[in-house]
Amino acid sequence: MRLALYVTCLVDLMRPSVGFAALRLLEATGAEVVVPEGQTCCGQPAWNAGNRPLAVDLAKKAMGELEGYDYVVIPSGSCTDQIRNVYPRLLADYPDWGSRAQALAGRVYELTSFLADVAKVDFDSPEFAGSVSYHDSCKGLRGLGIKRQPRELLLKVRGLSLKEMPDCEECCGFGGAFSVTFGEVSTQIVDRKCDSIAAAGADVVVGGDLGCLINIEGRLRRRGDETTRVLHIAEVLGGEGC
Amino acid sequence: MATASRSQAMHFHARAGEKLRNAGLQRALQKAKPLFVGKRAKGIAALAEDGLDFEMLRSTGKNIRNRTLADLDVWLDLFEERATAAGADVLWARDGAEVSRLVVDIARRHGVSKVAKSKSMLSEEAQLNEALADADIRPVETDLGEYIVQLAGEAPSHIIAPAVHKTISEVEALFAKEHGRPLETRTSADIPAMAQEARAVLREHFLSAGMGISGANFLIAETGSAALVTNEGNGRMVTTLPKIHVVITGIEKIVPTLEDFATLMRLLPRSATGQSISNYVSLLTGTKREGDHDGPEKTVFILVDNGRADLLGSDYQDMLRCIRCGACMNHCPVYFSLGGHAYGWVYPGPMGSVLTPLLTGIENALDLPHASTGCNQCGAVCPVDIPLPTLMHRLREEQNERRLRPWSERLALKIWAWLAGKPALYRWFARRAVRYLNWLADGSGRIRIFGLAPEWTAGRDLPVSSGRTFHELYSARKKT
Numbered sequence: 001m002r003l004a005l006y007v008t009c010l011v012d013l014m015r016p017s018v019g020f021a022a023l024r025l026l027e028a029t030g031a032e033v034v035v036p037e038g039q040t041c042c043g044q045p046a047w048n049a050g051n052r053p054l055a056v057d058l059a060k061k062a063m064g065e066l067e068g069y070d071y072v073v074i075p076s077g078s079c080t081d082q083i084r085n086v087y088p089r090l091l092a093d094y095p096d097w098g099s100r101a102q103a104l105a106g107r108v109y110e111l112t113s114f115l116a117d118v119a120k121v122d123f124d125s126p127e128f129a130g131s132v133s134y135h136d137s138c139k140g141l142r143g144l145g146i147k148r149q150p151r152e153l154l155l156k157v158r159g160l161s162l163k164e165m166p167d168c169e170e171c172c173g174f175g176g177a178f179s180v181t182f183g184e185v186s187t188q189i190v191d192r193k194c195d196s197i198a199a200a201g202a203d204v205v206v207g208g209d210l211g212c213l214i215n216i217e218g219r220l221r222r223r224g225d226e227t228t229r230v231l232h233i234a235e236v237l238g239g240e241g242c
Numbered sequence: 243m244a245t246a247s248r249s250q251a252m253h254f255h256a257r258a259g260e261k262l263r264n265a266g267l268q269r270a271l272q273k274a275k276p277l278f279v280g281k282r283a284k285g286i287a288a289l290a291e292d293g294l295d296f297e298m299l300r301s302t303g304k305n306i307r308n309r310t311l312a313d314l315d316v317w318l319d320l321f322e323e324r325a326t327a328a329g330a331d332v333l334w335a336r337d338g339a340e341v342s343r344l345v346v347d348i349a350r351r352h353g354v355s356k357v358a359k360s361k362s363m364l365s366e367e368a369q370l371n372e373a374l375a376d377a378d379i380r381p382v383e384t385d386l387g388e389y390i391v392q393l394a395g396e397a398p399s400h401i402i403a404p405a406v407h408k409t410i411s412e413v414e415a416l417f418a419k420e421h422g423r424p425l426e427t428r429t430s431a432d433i434p435a436m437a438q439e440a441r442a443v444l445r446e447h448f449l450s451a452g453m454g455i456s457g458a459n460f461l462i463a464e465t466g467s468a469a470l471v472t473n474e475g476n477g478r479m480v481t482t483l484p485k486i487h488v489v490i491t492g493i494e495k496i497v498p499t500l501e502d503f504a505t506l507m508r509l510l511p512r513s514a515t516g517q518s519i520s521n522y523v524s525l526l527t528g529t530k531r532e533g534d535h536d537g538p539e540k541t542v543f544i545l546v547d548n549g550r551a552d553l554l555g556s557d558y559q560d561m562l563r564c565i566r567c568g569a570c571m572n573h574c575p576v577y578f579s580l581g582g583h584a585y586g587w588v589y590p591g592p593m594g595s596v597l598t599p600l601l602t603g604i605e606n607a608l609d610l611p612h613a614s615t616g617c618n619q620c621g622a623v624c625p626v627d628i629p630l631p632t633l634m635h636r637l638r639e640e641q642n643e644r645r646l647r648p649w650s651e652r653l654a655l656k657i658w659a660w661l662a663g664k665p666a667l668y669r670w671f672a673r674r675a676v677r678y679l680n681w682l683a684d685g686s687g688r689i690r691i692f693g694l695a696p697e698w699t700a701g702r703d704l705p706v707s708s709g710r711t712f713h714e715l716y717s718a719r720k721k722t
Contacts, residue, residue: 014706014707016712016716020712020716037665039665040668046655048616049642049647050611050642051652051655052639054656058662138615171619173615174615175614180697180698181255181697182255182612182613183695183700183701184700185258185262185576185579186697186701187702189579190701190702192575218703219702221688221702221703221705
């Protein structure tokens, strides 16, 4: 089995450790893992801004890099949603590209759903002493139906206990450009998320999308919470964040 | 688009800050949200007791609405025929101004000086209360929430809970002043007493109004009836006591049959308030007949377009399925941060972010389609499966197509996309960017003030990496 790891632009820039943790987890499945060269961004910022021509250009570019593998795995619900659910719509009217996008969509997986549903590997997870609370990111949950998989995987980690936060399915207020253009509103929304996190009382907040996590960590620290750790699920499962 | 001038939707961004700093508003919203969400969740869960499944029901509801919209003209013609046969008049209004003209005209011809109103968002679209007041006809809102906002000189901030933005003490102060009595200290336990107080005032109005105006939750084509779904009973008073009853509603509110109505009624109250059925459901057909104890002597339906027909066959037709339950705003993180007034026009929340630009002009509500995190909590709860984020996204695209986005945003995206298309150059810039971020963080791992994204760091730190990109570290690792 030959896998492509699409690390995402945010992981590249903001937290490389997520990429390496994902790499280690995927290699542990026994598959050959390739990090396709030339990968930059799936084009979501252009798409969200309503700029279709730019989104199309970047979609075509990304497809060129991601075709030809058995699976493409991405440590992000929102980038996976973009390639899986948006690309086929975006490229539907371009001869040949539409069917290629459809074909690719069926092979693109968010990291936890790949590990739990496709690879089904009982990987040798490291110990992780502490309690974690999982934040369901919107695109992963409502776009891809990911809910059970991350929890299933977390519970396999020795020493880890799960403490659900109230309203774990509620948006953290990130929303890409929204967090910058409507920064104050975004802050208000993430503040409620931080209240939920505080109510859960876990040592670590875990999620599957780095955008949400940076948003949550940034607000927790600004509120003066210096102790609650914020980790990507790849970091917890891959032992990178210990 | 006669209503565009009154819309304040262009000021969404400026108003947002103001609303975030309004402590009373924030308290009111924080209290309301879990109630709305919790009640709906219970109502939907209870469907199982009747052997019903929400997803199946909503797909049936969606089909009913789609089927109706596909032949809207046919059902409207049938409605006109049946309603007329039952003794009502059916009038058509192209826009809000025409609604006001028609209503004022009817009122004048019958010497009406006071109108009792049940809740009607379309009358808000038409600015009917202002038009009536200008014609020396007094409009009295009788829905408790509408009554409160009318006393306060405000607009409704929610389509089913017009005064949700007000705290109990604000309402108490308003009642004391307007009802001419001393101020008391009130808690939520006093709400029934306050409602009783409003009721006593409103009773006089029901009995003395020459005309009643209501909206309609649905129009039923096969019977020529208006269906009214309410909880306070004021709807019944308004539609039966005054001699004239005027129903003002949008042309899209029609459903073919009573059975269709029954299906949608399984979805509407549950999605709105979590009730399996509202306290009152009225089917109003024609006028008072021989032997009837009550009912109007004259019933007039005013069926309003105001931009709706243009949506038929457009990319936005799905929006016409809306049954105005409010579930989208009740589950919207943005709505519950700001309340409805920030949205600047009649309809707030996700459905408003779609409808306001469509009905008042895309160029007059540029912020609204962007006032969303894209979380799709609205789309997930919509009882007729309107893909609200997709429609907002389509509006964003149309803003781009019509060159309505700021040049700075277009340029920034263009440069970024160009760069993202050139991996070698992109890597070079990325390496510089993360070093710059790391330098700004000054060893602390986070940036507290970031000039390139001031709205981010106004309320949050920006956690940064160690100053190396993934791809940089990965190539170094591969070489060793």
